[in-house]
Amino acid sequence: MNITEAVNMILERYPDQGYDAFIDLNKIKDDDLQEAVRFIKSMRGPRHVELSHAEKAERENFKKMIEKGYTYRTIARETGLAERTVKRKVSDYGFKKLYYQTRPHGIRAGVPMICININTGEQKVIESIGKAEKAFNFKRGxxxxxxxxxxxxxxxxxxxxxAN
Incomplete structure (x- = not known):
């Protein structure tokens, strides 16, 4: 039996429903159509796959790290994954929007800036790039x-x- 024969057998019996009968094959109770139903079910892939315990734990771990404000690089360092893998997983888990809500202006890790005045030799250490940009009236980034x-x-x- 091939897929065409199985579909035609079911459509001959249920012509008015068309493909609606294929949404739930469990509703078809005719004994002579059970072979066709089993064949079509075997052709279909699983509709919903349950996540394993490890995958659920990893998903929750990613969510907690994002909520704490970790960058992709920090998450990669903590989990031992590559940064590209972290980006892909964040996207696959549906946390990309959450990530950008916690980091609305991009990734600006607390990198200190050293500012030295050439004329006077005065040196200022400002705790982040963003604060240095504000202090010297530069546009963001x-x-x-x-x-x-x-x-x-x-x-x-x-x-x-x-500074580093």
């Missing part, structure tokens, strides 16, 4: 882009560089 990859940025008599 500007200073972070200028100082990434261990670069320094000179502007208005000041030298900006990341």
């Amino acid at each position: 500007y200073l972070g882009d200028k100082t990434k990859d261990r670069r320094f940025y000179v502007y208005g008599g000041w030298v900006f560089r990341r």
Whole structure:
């Protein structure tokens, strides 16, 4: 028996229902159609797969880490997974929206900024890039882009560089 024969057998018996009969094959109780019903059921994949205990625990662990404000890199370090895998799993678990709600302005880890005045030698250590941008009236993300990859940025008599 092939799929066409099985479908045609059921449609001959239930012509007015069409494919609605296939939604719940358990409703078909005719003995002569049971072979066709079993064949179609074997062709279908599982509709819902229960998560294992380990998968449920991992899902909850990811959710707790995101709610605590962990970055993708920190989650990867804690779980031992690659950062790309963490991003994919966060998306697969449906936590991507939650992640961006807890981090509305992107990932800005507490990277201290060292600001040195060229003329006076005054040195300020500001606790994060975002606060340094506000203190020196840069637009959001500007200073972070200028100082990434261990670069320094000179502007208005000041030298900006990341502390670590």
